[in-house]
Amino acid sequence: MIKNKLLKINKKLIVTTILILFLSLSLIVQTINAEPQLDKPYLSIEDLSNSIADIAEKNSPAVVNIDTVRMVETQNPFLDDPIFGHFFGDQFKEYTRTIPQKGTGSGFIINQEGYIITNEHVVHKAEKIKVTLSDGREFTGEVIGSDTTSDMAIVKIKADHLPLVALGDSDKLRVGEIVVAIGNPYGLQQTVTMGVVSAKGRSIPTGIEGRVYKDFIQTDAAINPGNSGGPLLNTKGEVVGINTAIIPFAQGIGFAIPINIAKKNIDDLINLGKVRRSWLGVYIQEVTPEIAKQFNQAEAKGVLVGDVVKNSPAEGVGIKTGDIIKKVNNEEVNSPEELQDKIGNIEINKEVNVEIVRNGETISFIVKIGEMPTVEEEGSKTPKEKVFSVQTGLKVESVTTEIAKELGLPWVKGLVITEVVPGSSADDMGLQQGDIVLEANRTELSSVEEWEKVINKLEPEGTLLLLVFRNQHTYYVPIKVEKID
Known part of the structure; x- marks a missing residue:
């Protein structure tokens, strides 16, 4: 009797278990076969393709072709030959030609007045500009404003019924x-x-x-x-x-x-035809651990002033080369980018508090932010060589009146770099022939003898801090003193 009851109970358990397993399997199969539940509607390849095509169809009419012509001066190719140029260069210098150089680029129309955005380098020094619309209409373009820093330009055409972006x-x-x-x-x-x-x-x-x-x-x-x-x-x-x-x-x-x-x-x-930018008037660089050590700074923080532009807001209040800018309006700055962003966000003619450290002393200046002028970059010529310093990987010689004239220097002082040893620390830091060394380890230099005095005091694997003049401004360069075997 008890056995029969147990058998009946076991049969019921078995049947129940089988039913549960069957239902579980059914649910799993339904889940697998079901469409995936997405938070966002499913986008097919065809939908994506159509979206891209719609974007192109809508905006292409406002995209223009810009053809330019600029005049460039060429000389007789034989003048590049060292022998021909040496013997006949002076006689053939006047035989130069001005020829048209063609260029092409793109732009897009931003309003019904006919203003088109393009790159500055597309229309740089262009004497003729032809703008062609997608519908085939052609117009003469005029550069209304340009900015090399952002590589932006605005070209204007006289037209109506213009498509826009x-x-x-x-x-x-x-x-x-x-x-x-x-x-x-x-x-x-x-x-x-x-x-x-x-x-x-x-x-x-x-x-x-x-x-x-x-x-x-x-x-x-x-x-x-x-x-x-x-x-x-x-x-x-x-x-x-x-x-x-x-x-x-x-x-x-x-x-x-x-x-x-x-x-x-x-x-x-x-x-205005140009972009107005806020300007402090300093050339700046990062404070590296090596530079911080040379300036007796506990930490590599702040921004080092490598040079101060003449007649700039910074010069007007007394900021000098070698100052370390710590704060602007009580906010810390620890990279050139941070300082540039902060100054750039201050309106022209507005006053700002600049805190610097000079020879261990903290000084605050109230500076009236100016407008950045346009400055043309100039290259350097390569002078002759003379004296060699094994420790630094540099050859230098004193700046003479002739060298100053040759390099277009505003004064006769410092040492000119005549050679940089490939693979040296000086080479790694970007020093070049024609750079002018004004200071070594905060000591002004006017002769090779003064340079050697500084070099002879250096310890192997130490750091030499140079104040270098290039392209009309100065900046600091720390180089490692190389060990002599």
């Missing part, structure tokens, strides 16, 4: 976001490419000594010669950048100016 917010761009570039590479009109934002805040050299384009958007959307000045658009069809540069021989690396930077400059370019 919408300007977006580049600050909202995210790395990985899809972007579309439209332009006229190699003169091929209305070319559309797609990619993603590869990085933000990139800095790239301009090719001009000491000048760097900052805060660029990096993208792998194909940008080729002729694309310069064209728009970079987000998936809403808004312009988020101005296609500007490529790295030659690199694959999939292009750069664009963030449109938020451009928007700050548009009014100045249209109304």
Whole structure:
């Protein structure tokens, strides 16, 4: 009797277990076969393709082709030959020709008044500008304003019924976001490419000594010669950048100016023909541990003043070369970029408190911020060599009247670098032939003998702090003293 009851109970348990397993399996199968539950609607490849096509169709009419002609002077090619040039150069110098040089780029229309944004390098020194719209209409363009620092220019045409682009917010761009570039590479009109934002805040050299384009958007959307000045658009069809540069021989690396930077400059370019920038009037550099040690600073903080521009706001209040700027309006600055950003955000003619450290003493200045002037960069010539210093990897000689005249120096003082040993610390720090050394370890130099006195006091593996003059301003360079075997 008890056995029968137990058997009945076991049978019920078995049946119940089987039913539970069956129901569980059914639920699993249903879950696997069910459509995935997404927070956002599923976007097919076809939908994405149509979206990109819509962006191109909407914005391409506002993208223009810009053809330029600039006049360049050429000379007889035989003058480059050392033998011909030596014997006949003076006789043939007058046989130069001025020839037209053609260029091409892109731009985009921003309002019905006919204003077009493009790159400064697209229209640089152009004597003739032809703007061609997507509908085939051609107009003569006029440069209303340009700015080499941001590589921006505004070209104006006289036209009506113009298609326009919408300007977006580049600050909202995210790395990985899809972007579309439209332009006229190699003169091929209305070319559309797609990619993603590869990085933000990139800095790239301009090719001009000491000048760097900052805060660029990096993208792998194909940008080729002729694309310069064209728009970079987000998936809403808004312009988020101005296609500007490529790295030659690199694959999939292009750069664009963030449109938020451009928007700050548009009014100045249209109304003034240039961009007004706040200006303190100092050449600055990072305080490295080596520099901090030379200036008896406990920490590598602040920004070092390498040079002070004549007649600048900084010079007017008494800021000097060698001062370390610690604070601006009671806010710490610990990099050249931080100082530039803070000064750049202060209105021209407004007063600002600048706190510096000089010879261990903290000094505060009230500076009236000025407007940055336009400065042309100049190169250096290569002088002759004379004296060699094994420890530093440099050859130097005294600056004579002849050398000062040859290099275009405003004075006769210091030592000129005549050779930099390849692979030395001086080479690593970027010192070049033609640089003028004004100080070594805070000691002014006027002769090779004074230089050798400083060098002879150095310990192996120590640091030599040089004050160097190049391109009309000075800056500090710390180099490691090389051990002699």
